[in-house]
Amino acid sequence: MKNTHVGRWLFSQEGLREGFLRLEDDTVVEVCAGKAPSDSSRALVLPAFVNAHTHIGDSFAYPAPRGTVAEIVGPPDGYKHRMLRTVGRDAKVSAMRDAIEIMAATGTGTFIDFREEGVAGVMDLLAAHPGHMPRPVVLGRPSGGDAHDWELGEVLASCDGFGASAVRDWPIDLLRRMSSKAHSSSRLFAMHASEAVREEIDHVLALRPDFLVHMTSAADEDLVACAASGVPVVVCPRSSEFFGLRLDIPRMLKAGVTVALGTDNGMVARPDMLTELQAAFRSRLSEGRLTPAQTVHLATYAGRKVLNAEGKITTEIEIQDDLAVVNVRGDDPLYEVVTSAGSQDISAVIHEGRLRRPENWTR
Numbered sequence: 424m425k426n427t428h429v430g431r432w433l434f435s436q437e438g439l440r441e442g443f444l445r446l447e448d449d450t451v452v453e454v455c456a457g458k459a460p461s462d463s464s465r466a467l468v469l470p471a472f473v474n475a476h477t478h479i480g481d482s483f484a485y486p487a488p489r490g491t492v493a494e495i496v497g498p499p500d501g502y503k504h505r506m507l508r509t510v511g512r513d514a515k516v517s518a519m520r521d522a523i524e525i526m527a528a529t530g531t532g533t534f535i536d537f538r539e540e541g542v543a544g545v546m547d548l549l550a551a552h553p554g555h556m557p558r559p560v561v562l563g564r565p566s567g568g569d570a571h572d573w574e575l576g577e578v579l580a581s582c583d584g585f586g587a588s589a590v591r592d593w594p595i596d597l598l599r600r601m602s603s604k605a606h607s608s609s610r611l612f613a614m615h616a617s618e619a620v621r622e623e624i625d626h627v628l629a630l631r632p633d634f635l636v637h638m639t640s641a642a643d644e645d646l647v648a649c650a651a652s653g654v655p656v657v658v659c660p661r662s663s664e665f666f667g668l669r670l671d672i673p674r675m676l677k678a679g680v681t682v683a684l685g686t687d688n689g690m691v692a693r694p695d696m697l698t699e700l701q702a703a704f705r706s707r708l709s710e711g712r713l714t715p716a717q718t719v720h721l722a723t724y725a726g727r728k729v730l731n732a733e734g735k736i737t738t739e740i741e742i743q744d745d746l747a748v749v750n751v752r753g754d755d756p757l758y759e760v761v762t763s764a765g766s767q768d769i770s771a772v773i774h775e776g777r778l779r780r781p782e783n784w785t786r
Contacts, residue, residue, distance in 0.1 A: 425447065425448055427445075427446045427449075427462075428443050428444065428445055428446070428459060428460050428462055428463035428464070429443060429444040429446060429463060429464050429466065429468065429748055429771065429778070430442070430443045430444055430459065430463060430464060430466045430467065430468040430748060431443060431458075431459040431463055431464075431465055431466065431467075431756075432466075432467045432468065432756050433454070433456075433467075433468050433740050434467060434468070434469045434470070434716075434719060434723070434740075434757070435470075435740055436720070436724050438716055439467075439716065439756070439757055440456065441456070441457055441458055441459070442454065442455055442456045442457065442459070442468070442740075443455050443459035443460070443463045443468070444468060444746075444773075446778060449777060449778040449780075450776055450777055450778070451742045451743075451746075451773060451776045451777075451778070452742065453742065454740050454741065454742055464748070464750065464770065465750060465751060465752070466748045466749055466750045466751060466756075466770060467748070467749045467751055467756035467757070467759075467760060468740065468746055468747075468748055469530070469719065469723060469746065469747045469748075469749060469760075470532070470723040470724065470727070470740065470744060470745070470746060470747075471530055471531060471532025471533070471556070471557075471723075471744070471745035471746055471747050471772065471773075471774075472529075472530050472531045472532060472696035472697075472700075472722045472723060472726070472747065473531070473532065473533045473534070473535075473683065473722070473723065473725075473726020473727055473729070473730070474526060474531045474533070474534040474535070474557070474684070474685055474686055474694060474696050474699075474726070475534075475535050475634075475657040475683040475684060475685040475725075475726040475729050475730075476535055476537065476636050476657040476659055476685025476686070476687055477522075477534050477535065477536045477537070477685060477686055477687065477688075477689065477694055478496075478503075478536065478537055478538075478539075478687060478688045478689060479518075479519045479522040479523070479534075479536055479548070479551075479689045479694060480507065480515060480519060480536075480538055480539055480540070480544060480547070480548065480689070481503045481506065481507065481688050481689055481690045482518035482519060482521065482522045482689030482690060482694075483506075483510055483514045483515055483517070483518035483689075483690075484502070484503065484506045484510075484689075484690040485518075485689060485690045485691075486690065486691075487502060487503075487665075487688065487690040487691050488502060490502065491619065491666065492618055492619040492666050492668075493619070495666075495691075496588075496688060497588075497592075498588055498592050499567075503539075503688065503690065504539070506690075507539060507540060512547060515547055516547050516550050516551045517551075518689070519547065519548055519551035519689075520551040520552075520553075522689050522694050523551060523552055523553065523557065523559075524553075525693060525694055525695060526557045526694050526695075526696075527553075527555075527556055527557055527772065528766065528769070528772075529694075529695045529696060529697055529766045529769055530696065530697065530747030530749070530769045530772055531557045531694070531696050532556055532557055532558065532745030532746075532747075532772075532774070533557055533558045533559075533560060533726070533730070533745070534557050534558075534559060534560065534694070535560040535562065535586075535613075535657075535685070535729070535730070536548060536559060536560070536561050536562065536586075537562050537564070537586035537588075537613075537615075537636075538561055538562065538563050538564070538582070538586070539564060540566060541563065541564070541565055541566035541574070541577075541578060542563070542577050542578055542581050544563065545561055545563045545578065545581045545582045546581065548561055549561070555774060556745060556772065556774035556779075558745075560583045560611070560730065561581075561582040561583050562582060562583060562584045562585055562586025562611060562613055563578040563579075563581060563582040563584075563585060563586065564578065564585055564586060564587055564588075564601075565578055565597070565601075568592075568593055568594050568597060570597060572600065572604075575600060575601060575604050576604070579604055579605065579608055579610060583610055583611055584605045584610035584611030584612055584613070584633075585601045585602075585604075585605050585610070585611070585612050585613070586611075586613050586614075587601065587612075587613070587614045587615070588614070588615050589614070589615045589616060589618065589622065590614065590616065590622055590626060590627055590630070591622065595626075598614075598630050599630065602630045602631050602632070606631060611633045611634075612630070612631065612632055612633055613632055613633050613634050613635065613636065614627065614630065614632050614635055614636070615635070615636045615637055616632075616635040616636065616637060616638055616641070617637065617638050617639065617640045617641040617645065618636075618637035618638075618639055618640060618666075618668065619639075619640060619666065619668060620640055621640045621641060621642060621645070624641065624644075624645040624648050624649070625648070628648060628649070628652050628654065632654055633654075633729075634654060634655040634656065634657055634683075634729050635649065635654055635655070635656050635657070636656070636657045636658075636659070636685070637656075637657075637658065637659065637663070637668075638656045638658070638675070639658070639663050639668040639669060639670050640668070643674070643678060646674070646675055646678035646679075646680050647678050647679065649678075649680050650678050650679030650680045650681075651679075654680075655680065655681035655682070655683060655725070655728065655729045656675060656680050656681070656682055656683075657682075657683045657684070657685045657729060658670055658672060658675070658682060658683075658684060658685070658703075659684070659685045659686060659687035659692075659699070660672075660684070660699060660702035660703045660706065661686065661687070661691070661692040661698070661699060661702050662686075662687035662688060662691050662692060664702065665691050665692070670706060671706070672703060672706065672713060672721070673711050673712065673713060676717070681725055681728050681729070682721055682725060683721055683722075683725040683726040683728070683729045684696065684699050684700060684703060684721045684722045684725070684726065685699070686699050695766055696722050697749075697760070697764060697765070697766060697769070698766075699722065700718050700719065700721065700722040700760075700761060701761055701762065703718050703721060703722075704718040704761040704762070715755075715757035715758050715760070715761045716757055718761045719757055719760060719761065742776050743775055743776050744773070745772075745773065745774050745775070746772070746773040747769055747771075747772055747773075748769065748770050748771040748772070748773070749764055749768050749769055749770070750764075750768045750769075750770045751764065751768070
């Protein structure tokens, strides 16, 4: 039986500390604290990233043209929706499969996808998924604003909940029914909110969302209301930059909001969470700058909190966790991860205790 050691640092909710993994034949058998043996790889071991907001269904349309949020992604006739209507299923499924493989190879353990096109859209994503890491959390939506309860039931039966666009895009009665059906079935109900235009937060929170996406145009009092209601916010730095929107993550954290990261539309940004967290770290706005530890937390534990991780928010890395191993060169691994590390530095991904090496990935 071959014993190997992986890593010299571990990142948990408590922060960075010395530590390493002990493996037997590529299976994690022990998470060890303290100084690593001399043969251990010079690497940081992280919880696998949670990509808390994707739209991989439009990956085939990369790169998207420049334009406003309404022009590019606004329903029903924005660029994205026109493309979804005109491109065949095979092209969509192939592009989604490529996006999932990118996530697997770049350390994502779970992704939350907002899938358009009703039940058919959900089925397309499931057909694209290889059946292993990363785990998909698929939030569907009805095919139109006139959906009856039977259609909502069919969508909900096919996926993990509802993921709606902004409140102004839907009849309020339909949103209420979506929320009610999701919660009565112990499924998720999530929405986009206040991306390019501020929306009345009371109207949004009255729908009892499990989390909101963007909130880039929210007022300070809107963020405080989210924090008071325990509603997390998922932000997408590269997407916000693409649309010319001002994203101030430190302001959100100061208001007490749980903030997680997502890569948003596949036609706008490659679904690589390492690149996304580096974009988050580079931002310097009114409330200062994120620390490296805060930034990595956004991409790992905060995403788990958005999902509530089945109620198991662990503070320590455990042998059955999904993990990412990032090779580093210096003695400040977190700073390296948020500044200069690239996807080529992710030397292994561990799923359910088993190590997968780059040569076994399809990229």
